[in-house]
Amino acid sequence: MSVEPKLTRFKQNVLSKYQIYNSIFMTLPFDSITKTGVLLPLFHETCRKGFANGDDPTTIVDTFFKKYQARRNKESQINLLFRFIQYIERQVVLFDAIEDAAFPIVNNMEGIGTLRNLKETSNSENKLEELRAYLEEFKVRIVLTAHPTQFYPGSVLGIITDLTEAIKSNDLSQINNLFGQLGKTPFFKHKKPTPYDEAISLIWYLENVFYNSFGQIYNYIQTNIYDDSKKHNEIINIGFWPGGDRDGNPFVKPDTTLKVARKLKQSILKKYYADLKSLRRKLTFRGVEDRIVRLETIIYNYSVDLDTPDKISSKELLTELLSIRKVVVEQHQSLYETEINQLINRIHMFRYHFATLDIRQDSRIHHSVFTSVVDHLIEKGSNSIPSNYHDLTEAEQIDILSKVSNEDIDFNAFEDEMVYNTLKTIEAIKEIQATNGERGANRYIISNNQTALNVMQLFAMLKMVAFSDDLTVDVVPLFETITDLENAPAVMEQLYTNPQYMAHLKERGMKQTIMLGFSDGTKDGGYLMANWGIYKAKELLTEMSRKYDVTAIFFDGRGGPPARGGGKTHQFYSSLGPTIEDKEVQLTIQGQTISSNFGTLDSSQYNLEQLISSGIKNRLTEKNKLSEEDRVVMNDLAETSYQVYKDFKGHEMFIPYLERMSTLKYYAKTNIGSRPSKRSKSDKLIFSDLRAIPFVGSWSQLKQNVPGFFGVGTALKKYEERGEFHKVEQLYNNSKFFKTLLENSMMSLTKSFFDLTKYMSKDEEFGAFWNIIYTEYQTTKELLLKLTGYTELMENEPSGKASIEVRESIVLPLLTIQQYALKKIQELDKEGVAADDEERKIFEKIVTRSLFGNINASRNSA
Structure with missing residues (x-):
């Protein structure tokens, strides 16, 4: 065939x-x-x-x-x-649904990167035992975040799902009805969602997609790779940020976290109940039926009322099902054993937590909270904090913090809401562990982490407030900016050489999770430098951790578009060499990446399998170790592009251009996420306050995609001018990592369309600045084509390119309308028309409304 x-x-x-x-x-x-x-x-x-x-x-x-x-x-x-x-x-929705319906036909569900292919390859190369051993320790964790890079309300997501099914079966009358429904269903949110609303919309994916796709993958591995029905490493698990991520979101309160944890537990119990109900219809045999009916009743009551006295632990539930399976195998010819196994596997994976709720907060907030707590304790005459604490050196402070245990802290003594909420959140973690199991909430991420003291402040607070005897929480530093990435190994060594912190790691299996953020890295250092900076940091952190017998687990904060670490993610993981720890792949999935890569059973299963096999490929195949010569070239390219990007970012027109010529300030008005669109309340736009999503999104709306390519062209040109282009070609041919980077950059270029804003080149104020961007775009495009030998961008991915072309074509009128309205606003600005002018308000509304279709059409950037 x-x-x-x-x-x-x-x-x-x-x-x-x-x-x-x-x-x-x-x-x-x-x-x-x-x-x-x-x-x-x-x-x-x-x-x-x-x-x-x-x-x-x-x-x-x-x-x-x-x-x-x-x-x-x-x-x-x-x-x-x-x-x-x-x-x-609505045309974008239609295209989404058609692409979703065609996913298993367009993508080979048994081709390269799938589990079936992995098994067959391992078999033919006599590596099946190696594969089994690898799967016993390897894990993939996808972490769903509420970062707003897509805005479909739940009602529209439901229509997409139904439309996908109707298109699969070519059911014209149903398609017609759904078109009608689509026409009458509002897309626009009149008020911002709450963090709880965001959690509810993502729990939809847990219930309708991941519960099934995770189960299928685990069942396949168990029956086809291990060929047994034994319990194995769960391989895939899921993290969850809505309700736990407080970084820059004042609306996430301790009770939000508890409410989301309860909802997660209730949702998984409902899924178990549905499975038990269908098992009950099958297991109608003597010695089995009564037991299944009893379980079904208990789980139903528990899912309705979490506080019911008639409850059962996840361990007891598993034990009872294993016992039922034994009876079925021994007395009833193993009838429906597979179905019982499937439920056992799901309970093994999801327990009562469904997804692990991560807590995240900024180190600067922690520092201010901790200072208040220390002042409070000193005033009370604390045993563990000396009165001269603030005068001590950082090393002395760390030493003191590593030894503290529980303190009698009166939460109500703090008038500052942030202090109170931070302490209450730590208490909430303990409470969630008691109800949902330890994996319900056992990680606390410190964003903008700069020093070992940042880690130890949280370490001490956790112990003081709720975990004095047994700290069952992993403290996860997040390094984001180029400087923080460079300092990361020294920060970790300081922690590894602290006896108390090391004792904590021993309790946690000698594993240290370290998060690295692409979004802010790109915003800070440009495309090449951010990716190379993270690669180098991973190498040094691996070496540093191995020196102290610690396994580093890298958790990547990736966004949808290549500029934020997205793009062909699995190719990144399969391109890492032996110098980077690869026992686990952990990454954030957000916005349109959730719906495009994991929104249906087919796409979810396919992309999860790709992630599993990418890590395994890196282990079982030839390693991609960069030669010294190639490293020098890579480093030089990154440094050059970093300098070019820094100069560009420092241009006096950089902020005014974003503020006045782009859609940046309209992001806050879209009501697509609960977080404010910038960090401070100041009216003046300051670069460091800019969030990565509106920053990258604004360039994308302008169809200029600066963060995905700026500096790449100039860096390559330097080699061409010196007559050393062959060195870059050698790096490109030798390094899968570099190749993947450039392929993702090509995606950013493919989605750029400078004809849209060409009129700006004649603008008195911004013309020169626009030309800087356009020149870099042309240089990058020209040299990437020269390097790859392609005649056009993304030549190696014709179907991906075709999908982008259709989506770009659909939104072309939308972009035109948006630019038309922006130009009208600029003209009104020049005339000094007031902010509350009716005509101005109408044009501003056009800009805001036109953001949505463009954001959602970028789905294939994931």
């Missing part, structure tokens, strides 16, 4: 279907303006031709109205633009 090339499968199963269903979709009247579906293709064509002719967005919109809608008044024109926005948002 011959398999069509991936691009052909994409064209037949995605592109053709989109064209057919879109033509049906365009004929549906959604509101009073019935002609929207007829006019949108005309507007789309006007945009396409206009940009090809070098027209600016204002000219394009004006041309369209003159040519096709000359009789419309101003108000009616604006109304039509809003209707276009609504239609385009």
Whole structure:
């Protein structure tokens, strides 16, 4: 049987279907303006031709109205633009659903990187025993975060799911109904979601996707790779940030954390109940039926009321099911043994916590909270904190903090809400461990971690407040900026040489989780330097940890687009050499990455298998060790691009350009996340206050994608000018890591479209700055094509490129409308029109509304 090339499968199963269903979709009247579906293709064509002719967005919109809608008044024109926005948002949903439906056809579910392929390869190479041994210690943890890079409300996610199913079965009447529903369902959130709302929307994925895909993967490994029904290392597990991530989010309170933990427990109990209910219909034999009915009743009551006295622990539940399985095997010819096993496996993986709730807070907040606590204790005459604590050196403070244990702290003595909430949160961790099991909440991440003292302040607070005898929480420093990454090994050595901290690590299995953040790294150091900085930090941290017999577990804070550590993530993990610890792969998954890579059973299973096999590949195949010569080139490229990016970031027009020419300030108005869009309350925009998501997102809305390529071209050009381009070619051919980096950068370039903002090049104030960006884009594109030998970007990924092209084409009118509105606002600014002017408000609303479709269409950046 011959398999069509991936691009052909994409064209037949995605592109053709989109064209057919879109033509049906365009004929549906959604509101009073019935002609929207007829006019949108005309507007789309006007945009396409206009940009090809070098027209600016204002000219394009004006041309369209003159040519096709000359009789419309101003108000009616604006109304039509809003209707276009609504239609385009829904076209993006339609394309999402069609791509989801075609996922198992376009992607080979048994091809390279899948478990079946891994098993067959290991078999043919006589490495099955090695594979089994590896799977006993390897783990993948995906951590769902509430970072707002997608905004679909739950109702729309439900429609996408139903539409995907209807498209799979070509059910036209159901598709028609769903189109109608889509037309009438609001996409826009009038108020910001609460952190609890965010948790609820992500628990939807736990219940509807991960419960099943995790189970299937575990069952496959158990029956096909181990060929037994024994309990093994759970291999995949899941972390959860909504309700626990306080960094920059004042709305996450201790009771939010407790509420989310209860919801997670209730959700998993409901899933177990559903499985027990279906088992009850099958296990109708003597000596088994009564026991299953009893379990079903207990779990049902427990899921309805977590405080019921008639409860059962997860261990007791497992023991009873194992005993039932034994009876079935011995007395009933193993009937339905597989189904019993599947439930046992799920309980082994999810227990009563479902997902591990991580707590996260900024080191600067901890420092201020801890200072208040120390002052309080000194005032009370503490045994463990001396009165001259604040005058001591950092090393002396660390020594004191490592030895403290429980202190009698009166939470109500603190007027500062942040101090009270931080202490209450530590208490909440203890409470969650008591109800959901230790894995319910056993990690506390310190973002912006700079020193060993940052770690020891939290270490001491945990012990003082709730964990004096037995600290069952891992303290996880997060290193983000280029400087912090460079200092990380020294910080960890300081901790490893502290006897009390080392004793804690011994209790935790001699494992230290270290988090490294891509988003802020890119924002701080540019694309190449951030990725190389993290790679080098991992090498040095591995070496440092091994020196003290500690296993470093790296947890990567990755975003969706390549600029934030996204892109082809599994390729990164399979490209790491022997110098980087690889016992576990841990990464954050957020926003559109959740829905695009893990939103359906097929995509979830496929991408989880890719992550599992990427780590294993790194272990079982030839290692990608960088030669000394290649390291010098890589380092030099990173340093050059870092300098170029720093100069660019320091340009006097950098902040004004983002503030006045981009959509940056409109992110806060979209109500897609509970967090504020910048860290301080100041009206003045300061670079360090900028969050990575609005920062990267604003460049993406401008279709300039600066954080994904800036500095790469200049760095490569330096080698070309020196006549040493062959050195870069050698690095590219030798290093899978470098190759993956550049392929992801190509994705950023592919999604750039400078014709959209070309009009800015003539702007008196910003023209020169725009030209700096455009020149770097052209240089990078030209030299990446030269290096790879491609004739066009992403030539090696034709189906990925085709998907991007369709999505970019869908949102082209949306981007045009957004730029048109931004230009109008800039003109009103120049005229000194007040902020509360009605016309201005309308254009601002257009900008805000147009953000959504663009954000969601970027789904394949994940």
